[in-house]
Amino acid sequence: MASRRTLLRTVVAGAAATLTLTALVACSSNDAAQATDAEAITVSDQWVKAADTGMTAAFGVLHNSSDREIRVTSAHTDDARSTEMHEVVDNGTGGTVMRQKDGGFVVPAKGSMTMVPGGEHLMLMGIPKPITTGQKVAFTLRFADGSTAEFDALARDFDGNQENYNPGEPEHSGSHQ
Structure with missing residues (x-):
C-alpha cells in the first residue's frame, strides 16, 4: 500500500x-x-545630413527582433516643419525621383530595413534653422500598433545624392539638398 x-x-x-x-x-x-512594435525595434548607424536651409534627410538601420513584420507609419522631429518617409524610384527616363513612401516602411520579421542616401530615408522638410555637423537630432517613430520609439541621430557632412523630389505632382520636381 x-x-x-x-x-x-x-x-x-x-x-x-x-x-x-x-x-x-x-x-x-x-x-x-x-510586445509593442516599438519594443521590438532598435535603431543603429543613425545620422542626419547637415544642411543650412530647406530639406535634409536622416538614415540608419531599423532592426526587428519580433516574429512579425512591423510597419513604421510616421516619423517626427522638432528640427523640421514636417518629416516624411521617402523612397527613391526610377522615373521612367533613366533617372530617379524621390517621393513619399505610401504605407510607410516595413521592417521584416527577425530582419532589418536600411535607410540610405539614394534609397528609403526620413525626409526633414522645412528646417527652420541650420542642422550643423555634430548636432544631435531627436526623432520619434510611430508604428502601426500606435506605439512610439525615440532615437537621436548625429548630423554630419555629406555631399552625395542630390535626388529629385516629386511630392505627387508630376510637374513639380526640385532638388534634395
Missing part, C-alpha cells in the same frame, strides 16, 4: 510540474506576442 501511495504522489507531482511548466511557457509566449 505504501508503495502505491508513493507512486501516486510521484505521478501527481509530475503532472503538477508539467502543468506549471506549460503555463509558464504559455505566459512567456503570450508576453512576447503582446
Whole structure:
C-alpha cells in the first residue's frame, strides 16, 4: 500500500510540474506576442545630413527582433516643419525621383530595413534653422500598433545624392539638398 501511495504522489507531482511548466511557457509566449512594435525595434548607424536651409534627410538601420513584420507609419522631429518617409524610384527616363513612401516602411520579421542616401530615408522638410555637423537630432517613430520609439541621430557632412523630389505632382520636381 505504501508503495502505491508513493507512486501516486510521484505521478501527481509530475503532472503538477508539467502543468506549471506549460503555463509558464504559455505566459512567456503570450508576453512576447503582446510586445509593442516599438519594443521590438532598435535603431543603429543613425545620422542626419547637415544642411543650412530647406530639406535634409536622416538614415540608419531599423532592426526587428519580433516574429512579425512591423510597419513604421510616421516619423517626427522638432528640427523640421514636417518629416516624411521617402523612397527613391526610377522615373521612367533613366533617372530617379524621390517621393513619399505610401504605407510607410516595413521592417521584416527577425530582419532589418536600411535607410540610405539614394534609397528609403526620413525626409526633414522645412528646417527652420541650420542642422550643423555634430548636432544631435531627436526623432520619434510611430508604428502601426500606435506605439512610439525615440532615437537621436548625429548630423554630419555629406555631399552625395542630390535626388529629385516629386511630392505627387508630376510637374513639380526640385532638388534634395
